[in-house]
Amino acid sequence: MKFHQLKALIAVAEGGSIHEASRDLHVTQPAISKALADLEAELGAPLLVRSAKGAQLTHYGQSLIRHARAIDQELRHAHEDIATLLGVARGTVSVGVTPVTATGPFAEALRRFMLAHPQVTVNVREMRPTLIHEGLADGTVDFGLVSRIGPPVEPRFHWEELYTVPTTLAVRTGHPLRGPKSLAVLAESGWLSWDALDDASSLVGSLFSSHGVEPPKSVLRCTSTVLYVEMATTTDLISLWSELPFHIPEYNAKLRRLALKEPLPDMTVGLVCRDLKLATSVASTFIDLIRECSANIGGLYRRAGAVPRLRGAGPSR
Numbered sequence: 542m543k544f545h546q547l548k549a550l551i552a553v554a555e556g557g558s559i560h561e562a563s564r565d566l567h568v569t570q571p572a573i574s575k576a577l578a579d580l581e582a583e584l585g586a587p588l589l590v591r592s593a594k595g596a597q598l599t600h601y602g603q604s605l606i607r608h609a610r611a612i613d614q615e616l617r618h619a620h621e622d623i624a625t626l627l628g629v630a631r632g633t634v635s636v637g638v639t640p641v642t643a644t645g646p647f648a649e650a651l652r653r654f655m656l657a658h659p660q661v662t663v664n665v666r667e668m669r670p671t672l673i674h675e676g677l678a679d680g681t682v683d684f685g686l687v688s689r690i691g692p693p694v695e696p697r698f699h700w701e702e703l704y705t706v707p708t709t710l711a712v713r714t715g716h717p718l719r720g721p722k723s724l725a726v727l728a729e730s731g732w733l734s735w736d737a738l739d740d741a742s743s744l745v746g747s748l749f750s751s752h753g754v755e756p757p758k759s760v761l762r763c764t765s766t767v768l769y770v771e772m773a774t775t776t777d778l779i780s781l782w783s784e785l786p787f788h789i790p791e792y793n794a795k796l797r798r799l800a801l802k803e804p805l806p807d808m809t810v811g812l813v814c815r816d817l818k819l820a821t822s823v824a825s826t827f828i829d830l831i832r833e834c835s836a837n838i839g840g841l842y843r844r845a846g847a848v849p850r851l852r853g854a855g856p857s858r
Contacts, residue, residue, distance in 0.1 A: 547609040549576040558595035607679040614680025635664040635683050637673035640766045642686035646834035654827050670742035677815050683824045684814035690747035690806045703835040705807040707784040710799040721800040724754040731759040733780040
C-alpha cells in the first residue's frame with residue numbers, strides 16, 4: 542500500500558470522480574485509475590463503484606478512507622512540525638467545539654493564538670461530540686472541546702477535564718409550568734436535546750439516566766444552535782443549559798429557570814484529542830493557551846455573575 546494510492550482514493554472520494562481527482566492531484570486519469578486498481582488488487586476488495594455519473598466508495602472503500610485520511614493528516618503534521626523547527630510557524634489547526642465550549646476560555650485562547658501566529662490557518666467547526674470523535678479518528682480534527690455530564694467512562698481518545706459549569710433547566714418566559722417538578726413529572730413534557738438520548742454524550746439522556754428515570758418520549762433533537770435557541774424561547778419544550786446564558790440579558794429575558802426537585806449535575810468541559818504526543822507544535826501551543834485561559838475562567842465569568850468550577854476545585858454538586 543503506497544501513499545500515492547491513498548491520496549488517489551481520497552481525491553476521488555472528495556471530487557466524486559476520477560476526472561476531478563486527476564485535476565486536483567495534477568496527474569492523468571490513467572494514473573489515478575492504475576493507482577486505484579493496484580490498491581484494489583493488493584487488498585482483494587473493490588473500493589469504488591464506477592458509473593457514468595462518477596465514482597462512489599464501496600463499504601470497503603469507506604472503511605479504508607478513514608485510515609487514509611488519518612495517514613494523510615499525520616504526514617501533513619510532520620511537514621508542519623519540521624517547518625516550525627526551521628523557524629516558520631505555519632500550517633493548519635482544525636478544532637471541533639460544541640456550543641457551550643465555543644465561548645469563554647476557547648474564544649479568548651483563539652484571539653491570543655491568532656495574534657501570536659498569524660501565518661497559521663485555524664479551522665473551527667461547531668460539531669456534536671460524536672462528530673468530533675469521528676473527526677479525530679479520520680484526522681480531519683486535531684483536537685476538540687466537548688461539553689458533557691461527567692467524564693467519559695471508557696474514553697476512546699485522550700480526555701482532559703478543563704472546568705465544570707453549573708447546569709439548569711429552562712423554559713420560555715410565560716411557560717405554564719410553575720414550581721419545582723420531579724424528573725418523572727417533566728418526562729411527560731416535550732424536550733429539546735442536542736443529541737440522541739441514548740448517545741453517551743447526551744446531556745438530557747445523562748440527566749435522566751443518572752437519576753434512574755425513564756427519559757421523555759417526546760424529544761426534538763436539534764443540532765443547530767440558532768434553531769435550538771429559537772425553539773427553546775418560542776415553544777413549550779424544556780431545555781437543558783449551562784448557567785452562563787442566564788447572565789446574558791438577551792437570553793435572560795426570553796428564558797426562565799425551571800426548578801427541579803432532584804439535584805442537577807454540573808456540565809464538564811474537556812479537551813479531547815487522539816494523542817497529545819502526536820499533536821503538532823502549533824496545535825500544542827494552542828492547547829496550552831486553552832489550558833491557561835481555562836485556568837483563568839473564574840475571573841472571566843465572575844464578572845458576568847457565573848462562577849464555573851475549575852478541575853480539582855472540589856466535588857461537583
